[in-house]
Amino acid sequence: MKRTGVIVMLLAILAATVLVSLLLGRYPVSVTDLQLFFNSLVMGQPTPDGERLQVLKNILLDIRLPRVAAAVLIGAALSAAGVVFQSLFINPLVSPGLLGVLAGASFGAAIGMIIGKSWLIVQLGSFIFGLLAVLIALSLSMINRGDRLLMLILGGIISGAMFTALLSVVKYLADPYEQLPAIVYWLMGGLSAVDSKTVLTVSIPIALGLLLLLALSGYLNVLSMGDEEARSLGVNVTLLRLTFILLATIISALTVILGGIIGWVGLLIPHIARMIIGPDNRLLLPAAALIGATYLVVADDISRLLFAVEIPLGILTSLIGIPFFAFILRQTRKGWS
C-alpha cells in the first residue's frame, strides 16, 4: 500500500540521519572509519589499527551514540504524545504539556537540584512531579461535573499554573551562584549531559510506551469523534482515555529526564506528519514518531556544531519551531476544517 510505503521511507531517512550524525562532530570521523568500526565490532573481523579503533569506540559508543539515541527517543516520544493529545482533545493546537506534565517535571527537577547533589534525585524528581501534575489535573476534572474534555483542560491549566508558580518559588529560594544557574540551564533543555546508562534505562519504558500507543492507535480515530459516538461504537471511553493520557504522560516525563524541557516538538511535528500522511492515527502516530526523531537528531547536530559554544537544544527547537509553525499553519488549515 502507498501509505505504508511512506512509513518505510521515513524509517530509512531516520537511519541515514543517525548514521550521518555519528560522523559529525569536533573530532573528524570518516565513512571508512565507520566501516572499520562496524567490521570489527559487528562482524568481528580482526583489524590492523587497534589504537584507532579504541578512539573510535570511545567517540562513537560513549559520546555520540548516547546523544543521538537520546535525540531519537525524545523526538519520537514527544511527537507521539502530541499526536495522542491532539486526537484525544479533538484539537490540533494541543501539545503534550496540556495537562501540566512539563510544568510539574520542571518543578520536580528544580527541587531535586536544591535538596540533593545527586543527578538521580533530579531525574526522579522530574519524573515523579511530572506524573503528579497530570494526576492533579485528572482528579480536578473528576470532582467537577460537566464536559469531560473541558474539565480536563481546565484541570491542566490549574495544575500547570500551580507548578509554574512553585518553580518560581524554588528559583527564588535557590542559591544564586550555583543552584539557580543550574536550574535555568537545565530548563533550557539540552543533551550535553546525557550519559549512556540513563539513555539505556529510559529507552526501555519509552519504547514500550510507544509500542503500546501504536497498538492502540486505531482507537484514537474513534475517540476524536467525540465521547457519545465512541461510546455508541462499544468503546470504553473513560478507560481508554485514561490509558492514553497516562502513556503519553509517562513518555513525555521520561524525555524530561533525558534532556530537560524541549519545546514545540510535540505541537509542530504532528502537523508536519499530518500534511505528509493524512490524519488517520494508525499511520500518523508512527510517521510522527519517525519524523520527530529525525527532526530532533538534526536539531541536536545544529546545536552542537553551529557555534563553538553549544546552543541549548530547547532554545533551538523553539527558534526553529515557532516560525515554521506560523508557516505551516496556512497549509494545514484546510485539513482541519
Added chain:
Amino acid sequence: MALIEIDRLTYGYTAKPVLDDVSLQISTGEVVSLLGPNGSGKTTLLKLLLGMFQPRQGEICLEGRRISAFKPKQLAQRIAYVPQVHRMAFGYRVLDVVLMGRMPHKGMFFNYSKADEEIALQSLHRLSIEHLRDRPYTQISGGERQLTLIARALTQGAEIFIMDEPVNGLDYGNQIRLLSSISELAASGYTFIKTTHYPDHALWVSDRVVMLKDGKVAADGLSCEVVNRENLFNLYNARVDVCRIRGGLVCVPEALQQFSRRPETCRFLGRAVGQ
C-alpha cells in the same frame, strides 16, 4: 415479542424526572419518529436506548433482555447511533470513518482486515456513495456526511438505527434524499428510531409517531392518525391543519395561511413586473 420493550421508564439528571413512566413497544422494521417540544425528553430517551445512562426506574429490553445486561460491544452490534452531521477536527478518509463501524467486532488490540474493508465498501455501495471513499470527511457536503454516518451504522452490522434529528443542518434537497434513504432501508427490515422537529417528515417516512411532552407519552400510534390538529396543538401550542394533498398528508400552519402570498397580493410583484 416486541424487538424493543420500554417498560415504565423513569430517568432524570436531577430530582425532577426528564422521562416519567414511559412505556413503548417497538417492532422490527418500524420507523418511529419521536416528536415533542424542546426539553421534552426525546434525546434522553435515545441515549437510554443506547445504554449511555442507566434508567432510574423501569427497564429497557432488547428482545427480552435488559440493555444493561449487554456488553457495550454486543449492544453496538445491534443498535447503532447515527449522530447529527458534525464538523470534525480531522479530515479522515470517508472509508476510514465507515471502517470505524467494525470496532464493536474487534478485540482490544485490533487492525481492520480485508474483510472489514469489504463490508465497509458494501455499505458505501448500498448508499451509492462509493465514489467518496478516498475523500476527506471534512471536505464533503452535509448530506454526504450524513450518508457516510449511516454507512458506518450499516457497517456496524446493527439492525436498529438511532438518529437524533437527522435532517438538522442539511439543505432541502439533502433532507429529501436522506429521508428516502431511510425509507429504503426500513423497507429492507431495518428499524429506525429518530427524533424530529418536523411533523411533516414524520408523515413522510414514519409508520409510527410517539409524542413526548414533559417526559410523558402524550400520543402514540400510526403517524397518519396521531399527527392531527389536536395533538399538534397540545404538543407545540400552535394551530396546524393537516391537509391531504395528492394522497399524502402535509401540515399547514394556520397562522401562515392568512398571510400566504397569492400573486395578486404580493406587494412587490407589481413593482417588479408591472411598469
